[in-house]
Amino acid sequence: MESTKPLPPIAGRGAPTNLRPTRTGSAERVADGDWLDAADDIDGAPPPLRTTVSVEHPKTIIARNSSPDIGFDRSINPYRGCEHGCIYCFARPTHAFHDLSPGLDFESKLFAKPDAAKLLRAELAKRNYKVAPIAIGTNTDGYQPIEREWGITRQIVEVLAETRHPLLITTKSDRLLRDIDLLAQMAADNLVGVAISVTTLDPKVARTLEPRAPHPRRRLAAIRALVDAGVPTQVNISPIIPAITDHEIEAIMAVAAKAGAIRASYILMRLPFEVAPLFRAWLAAHYPDRADKVMHMVQDIRGGRDNDPNFFTRMKGQGVWPQLIRQRMKRAAREHGMDKSFPPLRSDLFQPPERDGQMELFRT
Template structure:
């Protein structure tokens, strides 16, 4: 059964960590039985998480940053292809519907960030927001954790990049514009389709494509360098829109663009296969065959560098089309130069900054 307004079609638990299969709880069954015509809509819940640190570090050689912040775990946008879905398995939750409905928020993020930035040993490099789950997903409207993080980074003049699918980022254009004027901020808007029906099934709770294009324009007008991400490009699903998406982004004021072929790590592959069977049964086999041709005969290629590029004739064709369209439209690449020499450490334990 397809859950209306959600991306995943199943909620099976991961077996990679010897987790037991999930069972529907009694309250859910009671509520379902009390309603005529089927089960109720799946509700989003938010649990407070209290980590000891907030900056996550990585040493991946094919990623252009070494630190990031994730204000939330899970993502209500429900993008079926999301490579972050398997992280919910660490919480004994399903990478399926649990990932997009059982969310975790970190309200102490700003305080933790101030503490980490105030350490004498801290060395400045840009911090990336939106690398795992979307920092401007719907619950940010109430929790405003991302806003509090940006406030800290603006106050300390720390470089920042944001990747998001949400036009909610425009709410923080006052801070981002101020930072961008000093070469400290840039935003990447993810846009995978201009077709509302495709977007509705691929990313059921993400903003309409028109709103994302409007966000590119609004951020550009506010002086924020804004780029567009075509990630992922899925053969026989949205690859035919590549040139049109780039043209629309350029018209909206985007400075540059990049794309990534679809990745299907761990539990994402079976979720994506189930999504294809539900929404595109006529081409499911063809889509998976092309994906496997780009991934060395597998559903996913986990190797550094090749995981971001793909291989074979299909991957080469996508890169050629993208490069031709990007250059024709005058769009740059995704190299985002930001300054790291303006950083001012925050106050620590009530002590004033040293001038």
């Protein structure tokens, strides 16, 4: 019989379970309540969960999308999976396509793409390449902890800086300050924009929501450092979670404005596919007193379901609560002078890299 007992949280991890991908036909892993009660007595405590990194060799590195509610049509993901462990991450289901769990596997069994910069250079060198901003960090964070050793995102930014190609970065890590030399160089030509995600200012909440992401204070300090270097930077209050973080909107806007952010954006929490049961398990472990209230509000926003996959409404939600959030964001933006437009990035400065070792003379 399936246990209804809440799963205990795992220190340093977001998901409390390793939910199996049900869409691929694999059997779901179900924890038996009687076994859970006796597991420690029989087996002892489980070994610590370690992060592993496997090498992936894709044939191309630029991912394309035609979504009408996203402001870019191409992106690069240097890594698959993300050690930040954000329980709300809408990218978790991508691990299911590899018969891995969107739960603990997503944040502990990672994939790196060391050929990314080489592949990017080859794609930018194609005669029919059309320039438009490339986004990094829209699926999994390019500046997650393993970037420290692998440096793949840095290599990608080096190629984009060299070719004077426009770039958009979204991250919740101050690790991107290591690349501030390149970002400042690109910003001087209006080639880069950065969004720093701040979900909460409460370190206790952050430790459970996004356990391996940098402290909120470090992200705010990154905004200040980027702005001081001339890099246009906005704060991204994402996601806003009803009855968990929504009360912090004005406070986040105020400290982000003080740090120099030129504007603010937000996204209401989305729970696609396997993210919904993982989030429910997280609620049961950390907020049992309000779990039902949170999910009732989520379903009210999403037309009675855990998730709304439809374009436009998936980002904005439906009903009174999303309308109130929009009003609060607009009012706070006006109050703090964060209602400016993000500077449009230039595409006319692009200089294609050499193709197959040939000089520019032989391109025509």
